[in-house]
Amino acid sequence: MSPIEQNDDDLRALRELRPVEPPPELGHRVWRQGRAEMEAVSAGSWLTLAIRAWTRVGLPAALVATVVGYLSWAVTSASALYR
Amino acid sequence: MRDPTEQPLVDALRRGEASAFDAAYARYRGRIYGFLLRLCRRPDVAEDLFQETFLKLARNAPRLAEDTDLTAWLFTVARNAWVSHRRWSMLDVSRLVALEDDTLPAAKAPDPDARADAARAMDRLERALASLPAASREVLLLVGVEGFEQDEVAGMLGIKYDALRQRLTRARAQLAEKLAMVETLEVPA
Numbered sequence: 001m002s003p004i005e006q007n008d009d010d011l012r013a014l015r016e017l018r019p020v021e022p023p024p025e026l027g028h029r030v031w032r033q034g035r036a037e038m039e040a041v042s043a044g045s046w047l048t049l050a051i052r053a054w055t056r057v058g059l060p061a062a063l064v065a066t067v068v069g070y071l072s073w074a075v076t077s078a079s080a081l082y083r
Numbered sequence: 084m085r086d087p088t089e090q091p092l093v094d095a096l097r098r099g100e101a102s103a104f105d106a107a108y109a110r111y112r113g114r115i116y117g118f119l120l121r122l123c124r125r126p127d128v129a130e131d132l133f134q135e136t137f138l139k140l141a142r143n144a145p146r147l148a149e150d151t152d153l154t155a156w157l158f159t160v161a162r163n164a165w166v167s168h169r170r171w172s173m174l175d176v177s178r179l180v181a182l183e184d185d186t187l188p189a190a191k192a193p194d195p196d197a198r199a200d201a202a203r204a205m206d207r208l209e210r211a212l213a214s215l216p217a218a219s220r221e222v223l224l225l226v227g228v229e230g231f232e233q234d235e236v237a238g239m240l241g242i243k244y245d246a247l248r249q250r251l252t253r254a255r256a257q258l259a260e261k262l263a264m265v266e267t268l269e270v271p272a
Contacts, residue, residue, distance in 0.1 A: 010255055010262075013208055014227030016201075019113030020120050022133055030134045031108050035101050037141035042099030 089153045096144040096153075104141055107153065112137070115161050118224055122165055124213055132168060136161045158229065159239045162221065169217075207269070211261035219254035226251055 021027065092110075095103030115136055119129040139160050147156070212220060225236045237247040 010258060011227040013204070014223060015230060016205060017208065017228050018117070020117035021113050022116040022130070026130050026133070027112060030137050031105070033134070034104050034108060034137045034141040037138055038099065038101045038104040038144060041142060041145060042101065
C-alpha cells in the first residue's frame, strides 16, 4: 500500500511539489537530439530487417534456385547425349 | 501502478515512431528534470543526466519490452545515471572539492509575489528536502513526490521491500526534523 493512502501529511505535502520544466535551450536541444537518435535507430532497424530478410530468405532461395536450375540443365543435357 | 494510457505510447516507441518520442518527452520532461534537479541539487549535473536519460530512451525504444512501465523505466534510468555520475565523481579528484561544497543552494531572494502561505510552505519543503542525505532524498522523491508504490521503488533501487520501508521511515523522520529546523530559522527574532 502506498504510504500516501495511510493519511500521512508529510508525504502528501511532498506530492504538492511541482514538476520542474528544463530551461528552454536545454529542453529544445535534448528534444532535437533525441528525435534524431530515434530516427537513426528506426532507419537502422529497417536496414537490419532488410539484411536479415536477405540473408535468411533471399540468399538461400537464390542458391536453391541456382542449384535446381543447374541440375535440371545437367540432367536434360545428359539425356540429350544418350538420344 | 502502471498507467494504462502508457501502452499505446510504449507500442509506438517500440515501432520506432519519432512522434512517440515527442509525446514521451512532452509527458515526462518536467517530472524527470525536477526529479534530477532535486536529487543532485546541481543544475549543471541535472542537465547532463536529463539529456542522458532521454537519449537512452531514444536509443532503446525499439528494444523496450511490450509490458514496459515507461514511467518506472525512465525514473530508473535517471536514477541509475545519477548513481553512476556520483561513482565517477568520487574517482575524479578534481570534483571532490565540488562534492564537499555540495550544500544547500543559496537561498533565493524573496519573491514579492510569492507571499501566499502555500508558496512559503513549498519553499520550506524544497529546502528541507535539499538538505537531506542523498539516500533519503531519493526515496522521498520517488515515493512522496512521484507517488510510486513502495514495492516499485524497492525494485527501482534494487533493495528489498523491508529495507525500503526502513529507509523511508528514516527519511521521513529526517525530513520532519529539517522542516522544524527551517521553520525555526524563519521565526523572526
